[in-house]
Amino acid sequence: MSRVxxxxxxxxxxxxxxxxxxxxxxxxxxxxxxxxxxxFLSGRHRxxxxxxxxxxxxxxxxxxxxxxxxxxxxxxxxxxxxxxKQYQDEAQLRVFTVLDVSASMDYTxxxxxxxxxxxxxxxxxxxxxxxxxxGDAFGFGVAGAELVxxxxxxxxxxxxxxxxxxxxxxxxxxxxxxxxxxxxxxxILPPRSMVVIASDFYEELTTLEAVLSRLHYxxxxxxxxxxxxxxxxxxxxDHAGVWVDAENGARLQLDAPAVRQGYxxxxxxxxxxxxxxxxxxxxxxxxxxxxxxxxxxxASYLAxxxxxx
Amino acid sequence: MNWLFxxxxxxxxxxxxPVLLHLLRRKPREVVRFPSLRFLGESALRDTQRNRLLRWxxxxxxxxxxxxxxxxxxxxxxxxxxxxxxxxxxxxxDNSMSQQAHGRWDDTQRWALSxxxxxxxxxxxxxxxxxxxxxxxxxxxxxxxxxxxxxxxxKPGYDxxxxxxxxxxxxxxLAKTAxxxxxxxxxxxxxxxxxxxxxxxxxxxxxxxxxxxxxxPAPQRQAAVISLKKASPEKAGLEVTIRQFQPAADxxxxxxxxxxxxxxxxxxxxxxxxxxxxxxxVWPADAVGLRVALDPDDLPADDSAWIAATTVATNxxxxxxxxxxxxxxxxxxxxxxxxxxxFEPAPLPDHAWPVDSPVILRSPTSFTGSMLERLNQFCDxxxxxxxxxxxxxxxxxxxxxxxxxxxERQPENDAWHLRDWDPxxxxxxxxxxxxxxxxxxxxxxxGFNLAGDTLAPIANWPDGRIALAEIESSxxxxxxxxxxxxxxxxxxxxxPSFVPFVHCAVxxxxxxxxxxxxxxxxxxxxxxxxxxxxxxxxxxxPQKELxxxxxxxxxxPGLYQFTGHNVKKVxxxxxxxxxxxxxPWPNPDQLTALESSEVPxxxxxxxxxxAEWVAIENQQRLWWWLLAGGGCVLLAExxxxxxxxx
Numbered sequence: 034m035s036r037v038x039x040x041x042x043x044x045x046x047x048x049x050x051x052x053x054x055x056x057x058x059x060x061x062x063x064x065x066x067x068x069x070x071x072x073f074l075s076g077r078h079r080x081x082x083x084x085x086x087x088x089x090x091x092x093x094x095x096x097x098x099x100x101x102x103x104x105x106x107x108x109x110x111x112x113x114x115x116x117x118k119q120y121q122d123e124a125q126l127r128v129f130t131v132l133d134v135s136a137s138m139d140y141t142x143x144x145x146x147x148x149x150x151x152x153x154x155x156x157x158x159x160x161x162x163x164x165x166x167x168g169d170a171f172g173f174g175v176a177g178a179e180l181v182x183x184x185x186x187x188x189x190x191x192x193x194x195x196x197x198x199x200x201x202x203x204x205x206x207x208x209x210x211x212x213x214x215x216x217x218x219x220x221i222l223p224p225r226s227m228v229v230i231a232s233d234f235y236e237e238l239t240t241l242e243a244v245l246s247r248l249h250y251x252x253x254x255x256x257x258x259x260x261x262x263x264x265x266x267x268x269x270x271d272h273a274g275v276w277v278d279a280e281n282g283a284r285l286q287l288d289a290p291a292v293r294q295g296y297x298x299x300x301x302x303x304x305x306x307x308x309x310x311x312x313x314x315x316x317x318x319x320x321x322x323x324x325x326x327x328x329x330x331x332a333s334y335l336a337x338x339x340x341x342x
Numbered sequence: 343m344n345w346l347f348x349x350x351x352x353x354x355x356x357x358x359x360p361v362l363l364h365l366l367r368r369k370p371r372e373v374v375r376f377p378s379l380r381f382l383g384e385s386a387l388r389d390t391q392r393n394r395l396l397r398w399x400x401x402x403x404x405x406x407x408x409x410x411x412x413x414x415x416x417x418x419x420x421x422x423x424x425x426x427x428x429x430x431x432x433x434x435x436d437n438s439m440s441q442q443a444h445g446r447w448d449d450t451q452r453w454a455l456s457x458x459x460x461x462x463x464x465x466x467x468x469x470x471x472x473x474x475x476x477x478x479x480x481x482x483x484x485x486x487x488x489x490x491x492x493x494x495x496x497k498p499g500y501d502x503x504x505x506x507x508x509x510x511x512x513x514x515x516l517a518k519t520a521x522x523x524x525x526x527x528x529x530x531x532x533x534x535x536x537x538x539x540x541x542x543x544x545x546x547x548x549x550x551x552x553x554x555x556x557x558x559p560a561p562q563r564q565a566a567v568i569s570l571k572k573a574s575p576e577k578a579g580l581e582v583t584i585r586q587f588q589p590a591a592d593x594x595x596x597x598x599x600x601x602x603x604x605x606x607x608x609x610x611x612x613x614x615x616x617x618x619x620x621x622x623x624v625w626p627a628d629a630v631g632l633r634v635a636l637d638p639d640d641l642p643a644d645d646s647a648w649i650a651a652t653t654v655a656t657n658x659x660x661x662x663x664x665x666x667x668x669x670x671x672x673x674x675x676x677x678x679x680x681x682x683x684x685f686e687p688a689p690l691p692d693h694a695w696p697v698d699s700p701v702i703l704r705s706p707t708s709f710t711g712s713m714l715e716r717l718n719q720f721c722d723x724x725x726x727x728x729x730x731x732x733x734x735x736x737x738x739x740x741x742x743x744x745x746x747x748x749x750e751r752q753p754e755n756d757a758w759h760l761r762d763w764d765p766x767x768x769x770x771x772x773x774x775x776x777x778x779x780x781x782x783x784x785x786x787x788x789g790f791n792l793a794g795d796t797l798a799p800i801a802n803w804p805d806g807r808i809a810l811a812e813i814e815s816s817x818x819x820x821x822x823x824x825x826x827x828x829x830x831x832x833x834x835x836x837x838p839s840f841v842p843f844v845h846c847a848v849x850x851x852x853x854x855x856x857x858x859x860x861x862x863x864x865x866x867x868x869x870x871x872x873x874x875x876x877x878x879x880x881x882x883x884p885q886k887e888l889x890x891x892x893x894x895x896x897x898x899p900g901l902y903q904f905t906g907h908n909v910k911k912v913x914x915x916x917x918x919x920x921x922x923x924x925x926p927w928p929n930p931d932q933l934t935a936l937e938s939s940e941v942p943x944x945x946x947x948x949x950x951x952x953a954e955w956v957a958i959e960n961q962q963r964l965w966w967w968l969l970a971g972g973g974c975v976l977l978a979e980x981x982x983x984x985x986x987x988x
Contacts, residue, residue, distance in 0.1 A: 140377045233377060262377065265377060270374075274374055275372075275373045276375075276379060279376060283379055285382060290393075300381045
């Protein structure tokens, strides 16, 4: 039996700039994510949203218990076999978002702006909002020293409220093990889900590569959202003083301008290797700067969703 | 190191500016929290430390550039210390024989060294030894160590003391130096004989202070063997003259040696003054000379004397008939007042001229007829002649046959003076170490130019043509003067330089047959051949053989042998008689008065110092190197500063 697949959505058009500071000033994550998604979707020529005008997706064999109203009687007349029509809105996607709550995520170089953790929350909440509007099921896992929380995928509006409410409450943890948390998540994820990981991925890349391979083997589609602060990406601060590692508390007497070139070389090499790890498992890698709206994450989600269905 | 414009050195204070800016530089001390230091780590720490080092290096280069530029503008130079503070010391060291007297040399050296030790680094010193001729062992320089070494190595000799020339030489050298303090350290025993003839009224140059040791203590016991002669043929043995100085009467042991063998020994009683003694001894047949020695006293150097075993030859000089007053005969007779070296003038004989007597020819008739035959015969036999050119045809032909061309000089209104005197020539031995001014002052109104390949010039006319020359080959000697000894031609015969010149000239001409017995240290001894070997047979200190030419000037007494091509001759050389007299100069106040009371003109001195500094600085050009260095450092600083995160 052949499967008829819908045409994947086209790449989103250029978005008008979103005021990230305005988003940050909004009182709740729910509001922020809705604004972001609405802003993202406004101006698109065709909404991926199915709504009531559902489109035919494919035929499948009739199974006992199927609604007889869905049987295509014309086809029965031509082929003398029972087929049931299946529509697009019935092709539901499970999206699991993974939030890294390590201490390194609790950082912003710009006072008053969202830190990396808040930014990651916003990105993942926006994806959940978009998924909910698409009728997809969405859940989350929180990566700390271990998998500290897990929410099963649902698509209801009530579930969205739960998702936003629980996601908002996690505080950064000093000890984190992203790879171990993903291993734990892989054990409980239903097959062929979309896994969106929002983290800075300050992890041993070889360990991470192994767990990503495992997820890919299990049929999951992977999207890596590397959340970086502008200072991490540019290292353009004229600081000479004691630099303290947010995760392990290590201290170094450094002269920032003197070490900038070496830092950028090593940081960019790390990002390239991380991207290669995701590409190796057919995943997407997106670097999100906390000074720019995370619309690329939403676009990537939509693109990936189109490929998955 | 000194500076031409030291005011620019104040600019070094600008160094404080970069140092201040460096210290006041913004130094953030804040604690910066950062997500992860995994991308910084050790290399970042290394970069930070390297940057800190580079920052200090940049500061150092800035300071260095400022210092170099300031130093360049201040125009540094090495050497001359500020002249006003600098001292110049000339040590005039009396190394005559009298310094061998007991204890004198040690005292003199010690005193000279003490003078040297008073100097500071940057001061100048020089060492001038007086004998046999004043000689700068170390010229004025700031190398005090070299002067000290030369002073320690100096030894007293056997020559006589002459203070006049070294005194003026040292004074002139100090007058030329730019030092603020000029000292002449007179390291001498102030022997009376040394100061004799010195014009003590002539002061030293202004600013030169004269320091001297003072009179040395008189010797307790001093006598000298001043003359040795063979006794007359009637008496066997030696005639010994001993001059007794101290004490007034003494008994001494006198020994006669033939080589190492003692052939006579006597105890002699001496009284103050000259004591002529006849010592009976048999001259050994194989002895080439004898040595007579007294037992040592306070000055052992003059307690020995030598005599050579030579045959007594003639001292007769043959002269042709004079045209007017016989100035040459008078000059020769006057030499008889000298001990043992006088000559006796005699007319040319009618028969063959004796070869062992020098001949002086002045008359045209000497070159014609039978006289010409005898002259040629005389010359062919090896005779030596002194020819005064008169321009006669016969004489001109005779000279031309011997390769000498004679042309008369054009008379001029002004008198001529001879120039280009060869002071090394034996005929000028009387003027050796002395001024040649008496010779340069002689006037000539008529003369002849001499020319020829065989001529060796001794003096020239003002236009450079030869006026006085010699021809010498194979032991034959011919001395030619391009003028006649006539009063209308020259005034030389009336001048004091004439007699010493004639004496030396005749002595040189007759040196083939010279029988003089008592040569003295410092004498210029004419030799019987134009080249040979001079060897000491017996002397206080062993000496090396010397290759010599026309003459030799021994520096030590002893018995010497000259070996030429066809001749071998023994010479006895003894110490200078006057040097044995150790009596000091009676009036030391006169020596103190040598210092000039004139104050050196300070105003005129400063520009000369300045000019000297500028000259030294221009010669060294250190500023250029400093400027170039400063530029390079500045360039390096710019390059480094662009790479350093300040």
